[in-house]
Amino acid sequence: MLNSLTSEIEAQLRASLPDDRFAAAEARHLEEPRGRYVGRAGLVATPRSTQEVAMLIKAAGAASVGVIPYGGGTGLVGGQVAPDGPIPLIISLEKMNGIRQVFPEENVLIAEAGVILADVQSAAEGVDRLFPLSLASEGSARIGGLLATNAGGTGVLRYGNTRDLVLGVEAVLPNGEIYNGISRLRKDNTGYDLRHLLIGAEGSLGVITAASLKLFARPVSNGTALFQVTDPAAALRLLSMVRDQVGEAVSAFELIHRQGIEFLQEKLPQVRNPWDETPEWFVLIELGLPHGLEPAPAFETLFSSALETELVKDGIIAQNASQSADFWAIRESIPEANRLIGSISSHDISLPLGALADFIAKVGERLEKIGKYRINCFGH
Structure with missing residues (x-):
């Protein structure tokens, strides 16, 4: 006791x-x-x-x-x-905020648990690399907590959850012993792998104190677009199409319902709505392409193909970094708009992609029968 x-x-x-x-x-x-x-x-x-x-x-x-x-x-x-x-x-862990080592040739960065996510991103950028974990709280969320909760983030489709970005961890176990599992190896045949028990355990199996993190080549050309889709099922088919055309260059794919825009207009009107007439459903797509490829032609080809197959009705391609930031401000501000609306029940669901459209439809039907509820559906 x-x-x-x-x-x-x-x-x-x-x-x-x-x-x-x-x-x-x-x-x-x-x-x-x-x-x-x-x-x-x-x-x-x-x-x-x-x-x-x-x-x-x-x-x-x-x-x-x-x-x-x-x-x-x-x-x-x-x-x-x-x-x-x-x-x-x-x-x-806030005082354990040092980046111990960076190995750009190995695409590895070793950070203590108290390092803020944005600082890890900056350190990676400083050696022309990318640490792809990104979420709205990246200016205050710390690496230890992100590992302990196995956070997802907007890049999860391309890079995976936090667990997928970790090569090894250092932790203090419940008896006070130090587990030194820091590793820079990509190929490691040894087991058992305590890293995967500690990640996602929310501190119940030990206190994570440092981690070796995977870095990636930075995409040379980044682009953002908003595509109006008929429904979530069409969004899933569009995701399959864009992957067929650009492979794993899809850095983010976010489905957003009109309710999110309405909440923003009500509580955060400074977040600009780019649509003349807000569609019921739209997706935010981020492409990160290697040298020699440009996002605008890729988006134009995608839109043309999707329009022919009636997956999309309209689209807006960001013309510059400022417009891209405006698009992302919509997605990143919706959680705050939810909070300001009040009386909310938030759920972070995980389902196989093929089951999402049916789930959204069935939940909507059931809540419509009950009445008095508004669904603000958004995310990756």
């Missing part, structure tokens, strides 16, 4: 590390972004190294106190707070 954090236990924990490693929990440590889960006052430790994390885990174990690893606090399912039960020790 776990003990609640008391002044006596707090003194024991503080004795394990220098005093500047500890502070009272702030509001950001006790509440997730939507305010649905709220924790209680507690102690926050900010270790500077994996060894210090191990010392904290051992001290907490000796006192039978629970531990919550804390990254950027951007998760929406309450994994970073303890709304009930014994008050835990919060271990924030």
Whole structure:
């Protein structure tokens, strides 16, 4: 049975590390972004190294106190707070924010768990490489939390989930032992692979302290377009068509319902709607092409083929980076518009692509019978 954090236990924990490693929990440590889960006052430790994390885990174990690893606090399912039960020790990885090494010739970057995702992206860009994980919270989400939740992101169709971008991890296990699984190998026949147990475990099997991440060649030519589709089934056929034409150069493919635009117009009118008449369904497509290929002709060929087969009705191809950013602002602002609308129930679903259209239709039919609900369907 776990003990609640008391002044006596707090003194024991503080004795394990220098005093500047500890502070009272702030509001950001006790509440997730939507305010649905709220924790209680507690102690926050900010270790500077994996060894210090191990010392904290051992001290907490000796006192039978629970531990919550804390990254950027951007998760929406309450994994970073303890709304009930014994008050835990919060271990924030924010001070472990160093990029240890970059190997551009191997396409590998080793980062500590507290590094913000945007900083990993910048470090990769600095050596003319790409770290493809991208999501709306990339300016505050930290690598450790992204691994712990196996985050998806807008590039999941091309590059996979976070799990697919990791070669190895370093972690502190529940008994305080350090697991050094950092690897730069692409070919590694050894098993068991504890990396895949730790990724996605949300800290329940250990605290991830660092990871070796895969880098990729940066696409030379990037382009964005919006295509109006008749329904989700047509969107799936369009995805198959674009993959046939450009292969794995599809960096993102986002389906968006008209409801998302209506929410934006109601709560975030500064986000520009590029459509003269907003379609019921449209897709945002991002292409990342190698040297010698340009996105505009690729989009024009795709649109022509899709128009002939009646998969699309209209389309807008971004003419410059600014217009592309405007298109992405729609997709990235919809979650905030949802929050501002209020009274929402958000679901992040994962289904085989072939099952999505039928699922969307059936859920819509059932909620229509109930009434009083609006579905804002969007995502990859």
